[in-house]
Amino acid sequence: MPFASPSNIHIEHHHCLSSPPNLFIQLLCSCLKHFEFRVRRKLLHTTKDYNFQYDSRISLKPTCYFIESRVRQGRVFAPGALMGASHSGLHKDLSSSSSSFCLGDLPEDCVALIVENLDPVEICRLSKLNRAFRGASWADFVWESKLPPNYEAFLERILGGGFPENLQKRDLYACLCRVNSFDHGTKKVWIDKRSGGVCLSISAKGLSITGIDDRRYWSHIPTDESRFASVAYLQQTWWFEVDGEIDFPFPVGTYSIFFRLQLGQSGKWFGRRVCNTEQVHGWDIKPVRFQLWTEDGQYSSSQCMLTERGRWNHYHGGDFVVRESRSSSTKIKFSMTQIDCTHTKGGLSLDSVIVYPSSCKDRF
CATH class of the missing domain: 2.60.120.260 (Galactose-binding domain-like)
Incomplete structure (x- = not known):
């Protein structure tokens, strides 16, 4: 089914959404309103992968439910739970009745929670969208979920322990994907x-x-x-x-x-x-x-x-x-x-x- 071209996304400020978790959910769900269209359109432009637009794994509703459950569990705002980016972007002045946001305004840690649900090939493709997606694609917790649970024994068996211990999880995954x-x-x-x-x-x-x-x-x-x-x-x-x-x-x-x-x-x-x-x-x-x-x-x-x-x-x-x-x-x-x-x-x-x-x- 074709997607309608999105206009600017507006987020209205409500007094009942003043707490950070609720504000985060509102911001995320609004920014994800046209997430599927924006990602696919950008990928078509950058990778020319015309089959990607029919991939159902990038879906709005499951992603929103997943992020919301993470927020309710306190994982998003736990100190050190996620990578680099500050949450200051979530506390912007919303005194006006509306503010405009686009896909590039999402914080890196928010983006990392999105891409964690995708498979490794799609994560690498999404890293071409903008700086936030590129930074999020290097998050250790994103790639640790893609590695085998016993990847240390795996590495020991094939490499004999001769690998640097300070490698990022993405580098480890790339190493194991090679023959x-x-x-x-x-x-x-x-x-x-x-x-x-x-x-x-x-x-x-x-x-x-x-x-x-x-x-x-x-x-x-x-x-x-x-x-x-x-x-x-x-x-x-x-x-x-x-x-x-x-x-x-x-x-x-x-x-x-x-x-x-x-x-x-x-x-x-x-x-x-x-x-x-x-x-x-x-x-x-x-x-x-x-x-x-x-x-x-x-x-x-x-x-x-x-x-x-x-x-x-x-x-x-x-x-x-x-x-x-x-x-x-x-x-x-x-x-x-x-x-x-x-x-x-x-x-x-x-x-x-x-x-x-x-x-x-x-x-x-």
């Missing part, structure tokens, strides 16, 4: 920018593959189609078995495991991608079995036929739930097998195993 390698480069982990969930990938070299050292069956092929720069390629085998294990401090939540596979061997021909599927055989006779175990007794098993050739696919290997516990790390074992020795199978490329929050598995 970080550990365990000799066989594993990579990062935070999904949209959902804030932890994602982990294990290369073929980090898995236990039966017969991987015998060049008659398996070989490692360099490729730019993998984040690990190489994949394991199966020429032919009777006994197909791939096992793996994860020991990582996942935050509480539900996660899904995927095997990234391709029937065929991809390569380049005069600069164009080609996929050789001549050696693909045996996968349409019996299904592949996926299994998953956790240290707290969870178990998952499923079967799937591998039929699609020439492109990478993510095959669901199972789900697991990380609950609150005394253990700082979660141990998981998983496998992919096809051990029917009545026929051979081959022509399979194995890239990696990926762990994603279950809320994001529809991307695959």
Whole structure:
């Protein structure tokens, strides 16, 4: 639905609103009257992101309710509870019957409470609006809510504690959103920018593959189609078995495991991608079995036929739930097998195993 162009926002002074919290609510709700339109219009002008105008997450009513509840709890006016900006702007002389305000008149701490409800990508976009939004986008409490609850154990696992302790929370978040390698480069982990969930990938070299050292069956092929720069390629085998294990401090939540596979061997021909599927055989006779175990007794098993050739696919290997516990790390074992020795199978490329929050598995 199109938005009407807003005029100046007027705030009338009422004697019943003389206390700071009530005055703050009045000021905020009035300034947010056209908040959705102003933000979207500014973003369209500064970022040219035309899909952003249909994003329902920037909503007036939930934001007002949230800020009002914070004010009622005394969090907005508690000393040191928020960042930098003074509340003097809330005590302007309202002796006249009306005053005009615009989005840029909002104090930084007020803006910080607004952007705290948005996802990190939108926070960075809003920082382009004006100085108040830019300053609010650096507030530690805004970014601490986006970090995993156990981010310190997370950092210790991937960086070994070799990170400065005086980093701001936004810098920490940016560091964790980058793909970080550990365990000799066989594993990579990062935070999904949209959902804030932890994602982990294990290369073929980090898995236990039966017969991987015998060049008659398996070989490692360099490729730019993998984040690990190489994949394991199966020429032919009777006994197909791939096992793996994860020991990582996942935050509480539900996660899904995927095997990234391709029937065929991809390569380049005069600069164009080609996929050789001549050696693909045996996968349409019996299904592949996926299994998953956790240290707290969870178990998952499923079967799937591998039929699609020439492109990478993510095959669901199972789900697991990380609950609150005394253990700082979660141990998981998983496998992919096809051990029917009545026929051979081959022509399979194995890239990696990926762990994603279950809320994001529809991307695959």
